[in-house]
């Protein structure tokens with residue numbers, strides 16, 4: 001497209017004849033559709049708008065029957081191209097909210113395909129899928145802000161942070177896991193020149209107070225927690241590893257200490273997320289997810305959302321599908337297909 005989009009829209013906005021306006025937009029639409037690019041240049045200051053969004057908005061203008069309504073849609077479109085409606089917790093321009101159609105706003109998440117791009121891999125047993133931190137970093141942080149992941153594992157959060165231009169600190173108890181993760185992540189490009197910090201230690205007693213000044217920060221703008229789901233997967237022999245706790249109370253107590261150590265370093269009004277599932281032991285469904293959620297609420301965090309997400313079937317489980325179905329029918333229970341993500345805001 002050679003013409004200045006905003007100028008063309010302004011020119012058509014001045015017209016009083018509905019037919020002429022429509023003809024003008026039909027012509028504009030055909031030019032936009034011809035473009036092979038996913039994004040269209042707005043004007044010559046090199047800002048872009050998503051082609052699909054533009055097509056949707058112009059279609060609405062073309063299909064409208066009254067001049068008042070048509071003018072209203074034109075005004076709205078122009079505003080979305082020229083004005084930014086920003087907010088304090090992310091970089092989304094709410095004047096163009098329709099462009100973010102890949103940002104999930106429903107509480108039921110069915111994610112089929114794991115993002116396996118770059119150094120992301122499903123190899124670390126118990127890692128979460130990259131779409132989880134990707135969604136949250138875009139919704140709850142701005143570029144250049146700081147994120148904390150106290151259960152780093154294979155570093156899914158830090159990979160996404162590096163790609164999206166957020167600084168991040170990851171804490172991992174196992175030195176071996178931490179070293180492998182660091183090595184792997186540093187293979188990826190750092191296009192936004194952000195800082196990534198890899199800390200080896202127990203998230204319930206690591207001294208953030210002494211570490212943060214070295215990073216030149218006082219706090220984080222988002223924290224994401226993905227603890228062991230109690231003892232479902234044993235991560236190490238270390239007695240500080242939450243997967244080695246002997247009872248549910250011990251697990252919750254240990255997790256609570258991690259919260260006491262980390263949440264004071266989350267800015268007020270900012271968000272935290274925890275990814276967790278329930279557990280089945282000795283014929284009883286243990287609502288681990290809800291117990292973990294309570295630990296946040298007890299510490300004054302506001303529960304903003306409970307997301308139910310489909311559970312990645314492990315290969316072992318998939319191969320035993322029939323057996324699990326039989327057991328469920330025989331034992332009066334339901335086979336796990338979901339886990340929870342709880343979203344909180346600090347008062």
Ligand SMILES: C[S@@+](CC[C@H](N)C(=O)[O-])C[C@H]1O[C@@H](n2cnc3c(N)ncnc32)[C@H](O)[C@@H]1O
Nearest residue numbers: 127128151153154156173202203226235241242
């Ligand atoms: C569920 S995994 C996290 C996976 C991660 N989200 C990923 O995508 O790779 C939990 C991790 O927490 C670590 N861990 C367990 N107890 C810990 C503690 N007290 N402090 C720090 N890390 C701990 C385990 O070694 C394990 O790597």
